[in-house]
Amino acid sequence: MSDNSLLVELTGITKRFPGVLALDSVDMNIVSGEVHGLVGENGAGKSTLIKILTGAYTHDEGKIIFDGKQLTQLTPSKAIELGIACIYQELDLIPHMTVVENIFLGRELYKTKGLKIIDRKRMLEETESLLKNLKLNFDPTKNTCDLGIGHRQMVEICKAVNSNAKLIIMDEPTSSLSEHETEELFEIIAQLKEKGVTVVYISHRLDEIKRICDRITVLRDGKKVADLNINDASIDNIIHLMVGRDIVNKYPKIKSNRGKEALSVQGLERKGILHNISFKAYTGEILGITGLVGAGRTEMARAIIGADPIDAGVVKIFGEEMNIRSPRDSIKAAIAFLPEDRRNQGLVLIKDVLFNVSLVKLKQYSHRGFLQLKNIHQDVDQLVSELKIRTPSVNTIVAELSGGNQQKVVIAKWLLTKARIFIFDEPTRGIDVGAKVEVYNLINELIKNDAAIIIISSEMDEVMEMADRIIVMHEGEIMGEFAHEEATQEKILYLASGIKISA
Ligand SMILES: Nc1ncnc2c1ncn2[C@@H]1O[C@H](COP(=O)(O)OP(=O)(O)OP(=O)(O)O)[C@@H](O)[C@H]1O
Ligand SMILES: [Mg+2]
Structure with missing residues (x-):
């Protein structure tokens, strides 16, 4: 018998990738109507866990119960049908489609049932009222690729809200939002909660977690290390659970002299x-x-x-x-410039860590036209360990790293330049x-x-x-x-x- 107040019960979820045990028998319970925080270091398994819940990945072991029913062979479309929506860390809007088209993608409105003529006017009107409700003002007829990253994020949120989901999962939703937009999002979350929608919220900003979550689950190295009521933990407690130690000085500023x-x-x-x-x-x-x-x-x-x-x-x-x-x-x-939109501007996702880190500096490693692979390897290895980039090896393709670890690869790349x-x-x-x-x-x-x-x-x-x-x-x-x-x-x-x- 499952507990009625639970919307989601994940038990013993295990997921392996080649060379990586991403999730090791993880349990997570999400109470209906709560905002549930999911926290952990880069590569701890947060995105993987939610991708299992959205049918994007299949798990190797474990059980998923959603709304009282056990789910087997979950697919992304089945998850959407069940009312599970997700705003992924790597946004997946279609760039050359408008805001309206993206919001209604796969759920287009038709003028007449039989003829399948898309009702653009009604879709635009509904999008406009959705934007207005969420107090957002940008032009919904623009292509999403012409919007700033913050607005693109908001479009994703509109899309989820519009799908009338029971569960909305947000994977680092505020990482590219301004403080003002973040406040707007929190208001939206409060509205959703009032309507009885359950929210899973992933963030590295622990002050936000503290502010908006009711309960949290903490992952470390693919294992669940704690689940607790947010009022029972301070930010420092949460950090300790995530990292396994205290972080005494979060901002290690040194004294230096202007040159x-x-x-x-x-x-x-x-x-x-x-x-x-x-x-x-x-x-x-x-x-x-x-x-x-x-x-x-x-x-x-x-x-x-x-x-x-x-x-x-x-x-x-x-x-x-x-x-x-x-x-x-x-x-x-x-001059080295580390761009804010790193996935699009900073990385070649299908290439490995070694390639990405050394890309801007290949010339530096050439001697009489030959690449000095050994030197590249040494330097990249050192940066991977200094930045604690979680990767099976420097030959792993960047697309397989967690979001945060991809960010670190871009940082490493620029640190390596002279x-x-x-x-x-x-x-x-x-x-x-x-x-x-x-x-x-x-x-x-x-x-x-x-x-x-x-x-x-x-x-x-x-x-x-x-x-x-x-x-x-x-x-x-x-x-x-x-x-x-x-x-x-x-x-x-x-x-x-x-x-x-x-x-
Ligand atoms: N498609 C994949 N192929 C291979 N390995 C993967 C894949 N997706 C994730 N992993 C690995 O699984 C582990 C967990 O990654 P995950 O993306 O779940 O971390 P995360 O907690 O979301 O981290 P972040 O805070 O950096 O986003 C990492 O070691 C990652 O490299
Ligand atoms: Mg992630």
Whole structure:
């Protein structure tokens, strides 16, 4: 007999991939109507577990009971029929279809039953009212590939809400949302809960987990290590369960001395996007750039590295004026840029870890036209262990790694370059608490070796704790700058929302 209050009962779920025991007899119970958090380090098995519940993967052992019935031979379409919807970590919208088409994909509305003529008008109207209900305002007739990553995420959420699911699983939904959009999502979750929808919520942001979840399940190395009421655990307790030890210093900032002017940007303009951007970055220093999503931070970085054209502005590298027209030019100018949308811009998914990490630096490893494979192997091995990239070997294809471990591969790739200026766009997005510290430590190493670091981040704590100086942007303009000591959350938010403080 199964317990009525349980919507989902997973018992003894085991899943093996070649060389990896991803899940080792995991139990998870989800109570009807609750928000259930699923936490664990990168590669702990969270996404795999939910992919089993959505029929995307088949499990090797174990039992799934959903809504009182045991499910066997679950497929993705069967799961949707049963009312299980999932917003995957790697969004799966169709890029060249509109928001409306994506939301109604596979569930199109027809004018007449028999003739199967798609009722575009009604689909548009329903999408508009869905967006309005969720207090979202963007154009639903746009192709999803023309939306920012934050809005694409919102489209996924609309799609799930629209499917009238009983269970909505969100795999790191806020990793690319602004604080404002995150608040909107939390409101949506509260609305869903009121309607009796059950939510499974995966996140590395434990403050969010603490705030919105009723209960959590903690995974470590493919095993369930705990399930508890959220009120029975502090964030530090949760970290201890996830990592198996305490993390004393989440932001290991070191004291360093400002060195030479590495990058100088003056009067950078891009019509309608960037306005009169001027700032300097120095060696031995971390410059933080923050602002709300859409403030133009990524656009600014892309303009500097030559990925987007500029209308005016001077960029100097170590005092020398440079004409950077393409990312290739910027690599030559010793600039490394870690993009925020790493899956699309940073990785060749079907290639292995070794290839991806060494891609930008293949030349460095060539000697008289021959690749020095041994040297590549050594360097990549070292980074894999420093960043604790969970992979069976460096020859594993990147598509088989967990989301967070894919992120680490992109970071490793840029760390390996002999760049002097590093621009990291959301460097710790999707990365677990323990690995974050490793990323900061590696950034510290770069500073000690006289690099200039620019960190673009929406995570206020990260910028406030790690940066020596903080620049705040709003709608394509720099609103102001703070030294590490003078920055407070209030001051930053003030500038980020576009209010200029007069001197
Ligand atoms: N398709 C696959 N083929 C082979 N191995 C896989 C595949 N998918 C996942 N794995 C492995 O299973 C383990 C668990 O991965 P999973 O994606 O579930 O982790 P996760 O907890 O979601 O991590 P993250 O926080 O990084 O997203 C990892 O070691 C991963 O490399
Ligand atoms: Mg995952």
